[in-house]
Amino acid sequence: MILEIATLQIRPGQTAAFEAAFAQAQRIVAGMGGYVRHELxxxxxxxxxxALLIWWEALEDHTVGFRGSPEYQEWRALxxxxxxxxxxxxxxxxxxx
Incomplete structure (x- = not known):
């Protein structure tokens, strides 16, 4: 199992909007192949x-599967x-x- 750790610095005054957008975006990552669980x-x-923590079954589940998917484009937009x-x-x- 692989743990992805992303350190996120949010623009000033945008934390509430970010958390609301993340509430939508987390459904995207949770539906991906190799996804195990996550925490924000x-x-x-x-x-x-x-700190965004996402556990994946394998590195490629994140780097190839998720990042190469159409769903990642939605994640990016959000x-x-x-x-x-x-x-x-x-x-x-x-x-x-």
Missing amino acids: QRCVEDSHRY LHHFYDPFPTVEHFVRVAL
């Missing part, structure tokens, strides 16, 4: 920063205009509990 967490110290700067996205594999 808001930073305590900076209310405009979020969310990408909220980011400044564009998110850092990394993938992790568990090594210990």
Whole structure:
């Protein structure tokens, strides 16, 4: 299993709109092949920063399956205009509990 971690910095004054858009967008990612689960967490110290955690069965489920899909274009349209700067996205594999 792979954990995708995206650090999202949301434009000032846009957090409520971002959270509303994410409520729609999460249905898109949840329907993708290889999707396991996800969480969106808001930073305590900076209310405009979020961590998006998505667990995938395999790296390619995210990098090829999701990002190469028509659904990703809908995801982009809903969310990408909220980011400044564009998110850092990394993938992790568990090594210990």
